[in-house]
Amino acid sequence: DSGVTQTPKHLITATGQRVTLRCSPRSGDLSVYWYQQSLDQGLQFLIQYYNGEERAKGNILERFSAQQFPDLHSELNLSSLELGDSALYFCASSPGEGLTDTQYFGPGTRLTVL
Amino acid sequence: DQQVKQNSPSLSVQEGRISILNCDYTNSMFDYFLWYKKYPAEGPTFLISISSIKDKNEDGRFTVFLNKSAKHLSLHIVPSQPGDSAVYFCATTSYNTDKLIFGTGTRLQVFP
Numbered sequence: 001d002s003g004v005t006q007t008p009k010h011l012i013t014a015t016g017q018r019v020t021l022r023c024s025p026r027s028g029d030l031s032v033y034w035y036q037q038s039l040d041q042g043l044q045f046l047i048q049y050y051n052g053e054e055r056a057k058g059n060i061l062e063r064f065s066a067q068q069f070p071d072l073h074s075e076l077n078l079s080s081l082e083l084g085d086s087a088l089y090f091c092a093s094s095p096g097e098g099l100t101d102t103q104y105f106g107p108g109t110r111l112t113v114l
Numbered sequence: 115d116q117q118v119k120q121n122s123p124s125l126s127v128q129e130g131r132i133s134i135l136n137c138d139y140t141n142s143m144f145d146y147f148l149w150y151k152k153y154p155a156e157g158p159t160f161l162i163s164i165s166s167i168k169d170k171n172e173d174g175r176f177t178v179f180l181n182k183s184a185k186h187l188s189l190h191i192v193p194s195q196p197g198d199s200a201v202y203f204c205a206t207t208s209y210n211t212d213k214l215i216f217g218t219g220t221r222l223q224v225f226p
Contacts, residue, residue: 040219056212105157
């Protein structure tokens with residue numbers, strides 16, 4: 001158990017809809033990262049927040065947005081969903097702000113878009 | 115354009131033998147490299163890392179080698195154990211960048 005929690009575990013929705021994925025980091029960690037893992041693909045880094053501020057941006061689509069709240073939990077919002085957005089979405093956390101920090105991953109949220 | 119490539123999607127090794135997982139990168143600006151391990155239905159777990167100022171880093175049964183001139187890194191697991199069966203991802207970043215790139219993973223199977 002990494003100490004990172006993600007909800008929900010599974011999510012099934014339809015094209016065009018909007019969903020919110022939630023992540024609670026390990027106690028004491030200030031950074032939260034979001035990743036997408038599609039079928040047969042590696043992990044795609046989406047975005048990092050550090051202590052409430054956006055710190056680094058990867059391959060995040062404009063339809064996707066994230067935020068980190070004062071209690072340090074984070075939400076990833078996916079809108080205008082397409083079939084290709086079906087994937088595993090992982091959240092990770094780390095104590096510091098550098099991308100070289102060891103990250104602790106949650107168990108993931110599996111999103112299915114029908 | 116894949117900047118980090120793990121050309122072997124799978125690898126099968128007998129228990130007790132050495133497992134060698136490879137990773138190639140294209141951008142010499144990357145100076146920090148990590149390996150993560152992932153079991154089914156779980157998130158990835160950090161395994162080992164190496165900075166570009168070193169060419170080798172060892173942690174127990176796991177050793178990562180970095181060849182900067184070839185832009186190649188490898189993970190050696192000796193001796194391999196059945197519990198090592200998982201998908202291994204290499205990743206690369208830099209101390210002064212907002213880029214963090216993962217490879218597509220190599221599925222390692224260690225059989226008795």
